[in-house]
Amino acid sequence: MPHRYFVWLCLLPLAVLTVAFFLLPMARLVVTGAEGPQGLAGYLAILVEPRYRATLINTVLLAAATTVVTLVVATVAGMFLQRHRFPGRAVLIAMLTFPLAFPGVVVGFLIILLAGRQGLIGDLSNRMFGEKLVFAYSIFGLFLGYLYFSIPRVILTIMAAVQKLDVGLEEAARSLGAGPWAVQRDVVLPALGPAFVASGAIAFATAMGAFGTAFTLATNIDVLPMLIYTEFTLAANFATSAALSVGLGIIAWAILALARSFSGSTVAAAG
Amino acid sequence: MSVPAGHGASVRIETCGKTFADGTRALEPATLDIARGETLVLLGPSGCGKTTMLRIIAGLELPDAGGRVLFDDNDMTSVPIERRNVGMVFQSYALFPNMSVADNIGYGLKIRGMARQERAARVAELVALTNISGLENRRVDQLSGGQRQRVALARAVAIRPGILLLDEPLTALDAALRDRLRGELNRLLRSLGITTIYVTHDQSEAMELGDRIVVMQKGTIAQIGTPREIYFKPKNRFVAEFIGAANIIEAPVENGDLVLPGGRQPIGGEASQTTAVAMIRPETIRIVEEGAAPLSGTIDSVSFVGDRQRMLVSGASDKVLTVDAPNTVKAQAGERIGLLIAAEVVRLLPPENRG
Incomplete structure (x- = not known):
């Protein structure tokens, strides 16, 4: 058998899998989105219908806030952990990356334990001020949950990037008169730029699509994955849920594509 | 400026x-x-x-x-x-x-x-x-x-x-x-x-x-x-x-001369010392006919590098001596030659601290 045919033959399983489990369902999803009573306008409804639009905006804002805060916290922590050696450092890093092992439902559960009706914070505030502070089921609880699973991923990326920083660059900037803040602003942060873009894009896409945590916590608020779930299972509104799914996919994909064109490196989408 | x-x-x-x-x-x-x-x-x-x-x-x-x-x-x-x-x-x-x-x-x-x-x-x-x-x-x-x-x-x-x-x-x-x-x-x-x-x-x-x-x-x-x-x-x-090439010779001294296998080499040191560690730069050694210098040896090899030629000479000292000769000197490997070294270019070094 000629070599060329053999290569094509090897690609066959991949092609079959791609078509059967990826392209076909995707195509079907897009078609379904346009099969509702409004037809193609069903897609427009995502943006026009107040409830859908509010959810969409909520979700994007929540994901954006999560990304920004995660980047700030993870950069400060990652830089410190990479640059300093102290007893217990390895344990601390292991603990910080521990949430990677938890599914979203468990993260949601942890937030309830912390800030739910019987939660730790509520207990404490009740004893101190006579008022129960409960925010687990608000957007703030969701935000906290998202932070909890975003930070470990980003910290690891930042730490790897900090390790690769040329210390000589910082020393050179200092020799030219730059103080600690100027060194961060002019040398360190620009050098970490690609890492910010890459890990930030993943954090954003993950927060956009996170379901487990939202399912556990989002009783008072709607985020996009929850909306899709309710439209699909409870309202049996296939067309709308398909349209919303396509919308969610496009936003997350666009952010990743944007990040990729900025950093030029490979940014993998995360579930 | x-x-x-x-x-x-x-x-x-x-x-x-x-x-x-x-x-x-x-x-x-x-x-x-x-x-x-x-x-x-x-x-x-x-x-x-x-x-x-x-x-x-x-x-x-x-x-x-x-x-x-x-x-x-x-x-x-x-x-x-x-x-x-x-x-x-x-x-x-x-x-x-x-x-x-x-x-x-x-x-x-x-x-x-x-x-x-x-x-x-x-x-x-x-x-x-x-x-x-x-x-x-x-x-x-x-x-x-x-x-x-x-x-x-x-x-x-x-x-x-x-x-x-x-x-x-x-x-x-x-x-x-x-x-x-x-x-x-x-x-x-x-x-x-x-x-x-x-x-x-x-x-x-x-x-x-x-x-x-x-x-x-x-x-x-x-x-x-x-x-x-x-x-x-x-x-x-x-x-x-560390600085340039150097021949380091460790040998007994008699009457202000280094006593070497290939002859006696005058040095500028005190007459009282009995052994010396001497440094001689390769370019300070002159190649002359055998007998025209107190020290003699045999050329092991000649490498011509353009502006000069580097020779390795054995028999004069315990160790092979490196000599940088002008590129006009005609000498071949195997030839017996004399080595003319002025007493002033022999630099005495403190004895080695072995331990």
Whole structure:
């Protein structure tokens, strides 16, 4: 058998899998989105219908806030952990990356334990001020949950990037008169730029699509994955849920594509 | 250049040692004075402590307790590098990849709050001085090694530092470029007249650039002196062998003569000593006919390298002697020859400390 045919033959399983489990369902999803009573306008409804639009905006804002805060916290922590050696450092890093092992439902559960009706914070505030502070089921609880699973991923990326920083660059900037803040602003942060873009894009896409945590916590608020779930299972509104799914996919994909064109490196989408 | 000759600060380091956190002693306490406007070269093999000393002067390392660094008699020991007004060129050049060539050169001026126009003028001045015209708007990764070296130098000099510190600035370049830039660097340093401390492991770089050379060995200063002193009057075997080629002969002495297998070689030492360690530079040995000199031997090999020929001669001493003869001398391997060595060129070294 000629070599060329053999290569094509090897690609066959991949092609079959791609078509059967990826392209076909995707195509079907897009078609379904346009099969509702409004037809193609069903897609427009995502943006026009107040409830859908509010959810969409909520979700994007929540994901954006999560990304920004995660980047700030993870950069400060990652830089410190990479640059300093102290007893217990390895344990601390292991603990910080521990949430990677938890599914979203468990993260949601942890937030309830912390800030739910019987939660730790509520207990404490009740004893101190006579008022129960409960925010687990608000957007703030969701935000906290998202932070909890975003930070470990980003910290690891930042730490790897900090390790690769040329210390000589910082020393050179200092020799030219730059103080600690100027060194961060002019040398360190620009050098970490690609890492910010890459890990930030993943954090954003993950927060956009996170379901487990939202399912556990989002009783008072709607985020996009929850909306899709309710439209699909409870309202049996296939067309709308398909349209919303396509919308969610496009936003997350666009952010990743944007990040990729900025950093030029490979940014993998995360579930 | 608008900079007057001989400007810059004088440097004094006092009993500066350095022990790293893991207990490694990188530098034994050393004291060193560097005059205003002088070019001092710290020379030694890797791990000798030369870079550590440079970093202590720069303010990137703190000396062990008891050590002091003074610029113009001001104690700078606890002053961080950003307030020492030193220009530094790193071995890796450490150019900022997120800035253009011009922004790199102007960075120190920007930090100092110099107005944009004034800054541009100063950058243009340095671009001309370091021969990098036309590259101002390039990104750093579009530059060749030699161009990066020039940008790094321009950036360090732009801030009119009191002291210029160079850490192996030519090591990353290939040999031909290194030789050319060495000459250029030498002219530049002379014209700037700034106090310069230059770290290298390359003895020819040290010879050409240094007003004085500090030869370092295992964290200690082995010898301080002008290039000529270091070359002709090394204080010990390490310096003799590190700087240029050297024949080191250890032999008994009788009546002021070294007693060697190939004859007797007069030396300028005291008549009373019974053994000596002598250093003879290869180019100070003259090849003559056998019998025309007190010392004789057999040529093992002749390598013609153009401007001279290097011969290995056995039988004269216990060890094979290296001789650099003019390229006009006709001699072949296997030939018996005489070796004429003037007593003045034999440098006696202190006996080796074996233990």
